[in-house]
Amino acid sequence: MGNCCSIPNHDPHPPTTNQSGSRQFVASVSNTKLSQNGNSTSLGCGNNSGQISHFFGPSSSNNTSTSLWGSENSQVSRTREEEEFPNGQILDVANLTVFTLAELRAATKNFRRDNLLGEGGFGRVYRGRIKERIGSSSGKKLTVAIKVLNSDSIQGFEEWQTEVNFLGRLPHPNLVKLLGFGREGSKLFLVYEYMKRRSLDNHIFGSASVKPLSWDTRLKIMIGAAKGLAFLHTLENRIIYRDLKPSNILLDMTYTAKLADFGLAKSIPYPHLSHVTTRIKGTSGYAAPEYLSTGHLYVKSDVYAFGIVLLEMLTGSRIRDIMHVSQPQSLQNWVKSTLLNRVKIKSTMDSRLKGKYPQKLASAVARISYKCIQTDVKVRPSMVEVVETLEKIEAANEKPADSMKQGLVPGQSNKIDSQMMVN
Incomplete structure (x- = not known):
C-alpha cells in the first residue's frame, strides 16, 4: 500500500503506521478546485479564502487524499516526472516523493558539515545524493539540496507547509523544483533540485x-x-x-x-x-x-x-x-x-x-x-x-x-x- 498523505492546516500528530507498515499522515483536506481559463490552468479556492488550501493532490470536494506509491524498504516512494512546462502549469496531482529521515541522513552523510550549502532564518540547506529512480540497478545518484527546517518555531512549520502547497503543483522553468518532503517527529525536510551556481x-x-x-x-x-x-x-x-x-x-x-x-x-x-x-x-x-x-x-x-x-x-x-x-x-x-x-x-x-x-x-x-x-x-x-x-x-x-x-x-x-x- 502506498503512502497516503495530505498537508494539514495546523501542526499534525506524528506520522502513524498503517497495517502494511507504510508511513501515513492523516489530516483533513479543505475544498479546493482547479479552474480552467482559456488555454491555461489556474488554481481557485472554493471557499474564496484567498489561500491555496493546505493539501496537494487532485481537485477534490470529497476530502480524499492522494496516494504516493512507496516502498517499505527505505526506497524513494515516488519519482518526479521529467516533463517540462515552458510556460508553467498547475498540476492536478503534486508529483512529490516522501523521504524518511534515514534516507536523508544517508544522502548527506549524516548532515555532515562539509555538505552544508547555507543557513537562513528557516533552517539549514545541505547538499545530498539520492538514488535517481526506484529499483534502479545502475547505481546512479542525483544531487539534491535538502532543507532542514527549524521546527521549533511556528514559522518553520508554516514555511514547510506553504512550500509543499505552492511548489508541489507549480512546475515552471523559473521556479526551483521541489522534488519531495519529509516529516519525522519534530523534524521537517524539503528536497529540491540542486542549483550548481548557487544564488x-x-x-x-x-x-x-x-x-x-x-x-x-x-x-x-x-x-x-x-x-x-x-x-x-x-x-x-x-x-x-x-x-x-x-x-x-x-x-x-x-x-x-x-x-x-x-x-x-x-x-x-x-x-x-x-x-x-x-x-x-x-x-x-x-x-x-x-x-x-x-x-x-x-x-x-x-x-x-x-x-x-x-x-x-x-x-x-x-x-x-x-x-x-x-x-x-x-x-x-x-x-x-x-x-x-x-x-x-x-x-x-x-x-x-x-x-x-x-x-x-x-x-x-x-x-x-x-x-x-x-x-x-x-x-x-x-x-x-x-x-x-x-x-x-x-x-x-x-x-x-x-x-x-x-x-x-x-x-x-x-x-x-x-x-x-x-x-
Whole structure:
C-alpha cells in the first residue's frame, strides 16, 4: 500500500503506521478546485479564502487524499516526472516523493558539515545524493539540496507547509523544483533540485574569487526572475511571492534564474485585492512601502522588490548601501540623478563590469527599475510588461545593428515600451 498523505492546516500528530507498515499522515483536506481559463490552468479556492488550501493532490470536494506509491524498504516512494512546462502549469496531482529521515541522513552523510550549502532564518540547506529512480540497478545518484527546517518555531512549520502547497503543483522553468518532503517527529525536510551556481547574491556580493557576471548574463538572469514572478501573478488566484531578493534567486549551470523559498507566499482570489497582515514579514529594503505602512500586500509589492533587485544588479551594491548613499533624497530621485544621468551612470554602474555594457540599454533597464520602485502601486508596471520590455532590451543587446535600424534602441524610439520610459 502506498503512502497516503495530505498537508494539514495546523501542526499534525506524528506520522502513524498503517497495517502494511507504510508511513501515513492523516489530516483533513479543505475544498479546493482547479479552474480552467482559456488555454491555461489556474488554481481557485472554493471557499474564496484567498489561500491555496493546505493539501496537494487532485481537485477534490470529497476530502480524499492522494496516494504516493512507496516502498517499505527505505526506497524513494515516488519519482518526479521529467516533463517540462515552458510556460508553467498547475498540476492536478503534486508529483512529490516522501523521504524518511534515514534516507536523508544517508544522502548527506549524516548532515555532515562539509555538505552544508547555507543557513537562513528557516533552517539549514545541505547538499545530498539520492538514488535517481526506484529499483534502479545502475547505481546512479542525483544531487539534491535538502532543507532542514527549524521546527521549533511556528514559522518553520508554516514555511514547510506553504512550500509543499505552492511548489508541489507549480512546475515552471523559473521556479526551483521541489522534488519531495519529509516529516519525522519534530523534524521537517524539503528536497529540491540542486542549483550548481548557487544564488544570485553569491555572484553579485560574493568574495573577489567569484567570477563577475557579464552584462549578457545579468540580462538573462533578470528576464528569468521576471518570468517566474509574471507566472505567479497571472494565475487566476494571483500568488504574491513576498520575499524576492538575490539570495532567493538561484542559478543553474547555464545561469537560468529560478525563484526559491516560497515560505512567505500568499494567494489572493482577485488581482485588485490585497493580503492584509498585522505581522510584517520579508527582508528589509525589499519590502514595498505600502506593505510596511499599512500591512496591505499586493502583487505589485513584488514588482517593487524586483525593481530593487534590478538596482543591485546594475550597481553591484546592496540596497542598504544604496539607501545610505541616496539620502536625503528619495530613492527614486537618486536613480534619476545617477543611473538615468548620461554622465553619472558610468560611475554608478557595477565596476566589475569594467564598462563592458551598452550604456543606452543599461539606462533602459534603469528606467524599468525606476518605474517598479514608485511609491504609488498603481503606476508600477505589471511583471508581464517588465518581461516584454526586458526581452526587447535583450534583442537589442544581441543585434545592436538591426536594433538601430528598427528603432529599438532606447532614446531613439518609443518601441521599447514607452510606459517604462521617464523624462
